[in-house]
Amino acid sequence: MNSDIKAQGVKELLALYKALFIELPVAGSKAGLGIAKDNELEQAAWKAYDAWVRLANYSTNRLFTNPFLGASLGRALPGFLQLQRLTNSMAGAFFAGLWSAVGLPVSSEVQAIRVELQGLRLEFRSLIAALPENAKEELEAREEDVMRVLDARLQAWHEKAAA
Secondary structure (H helix, E strand, C coil), X not given: CHHHHHHHHHHHHHHHHHHHHHHHHHHHHHHHHCCCCCCHHHXXXXXXXHHHXXXXXXXXXXXXCCHHHHHHHHHHHHHHHHHHHHHHHHHHHHHHHHHHHHCCCCHHHHHXXXXXXXXXXXXXXXXXXXXXXXXXXXXXXXXXHHHHHHHHHHHHHHHHHHC
């Protein structure tokens, strides 16, 4: 079983070597001389790309089936998570004052806008669905009025956020 796995790795490596150092240069030379068939260079490049992806996939699979790596990552993961929490809190403390000084909204404000927009969207769809057919046509004719109202709400939100 182990020799089959190693043979697969050698096969993938040889396929990449053949595609990169034999087929791709030959196809490039043919294309340069103008005697290449339709898309021959492109096909050789894709073949090299596919060989590279297969080799990378094989290598990654071999790496992550290694028990030593699994045990090492298992021991290191809590430390990585603590470091991530620390850097997130430091970045939050550093950028909190910066965002307000620059005038950019923080993520909680953006999230609040998304929630409000989702609610408005649902309310608008339910109102449109409840309208009779002739009222829908009238509403489409008054689309500019609706856009002005939405722009006014957005401007009010910007003024509120700036204050």
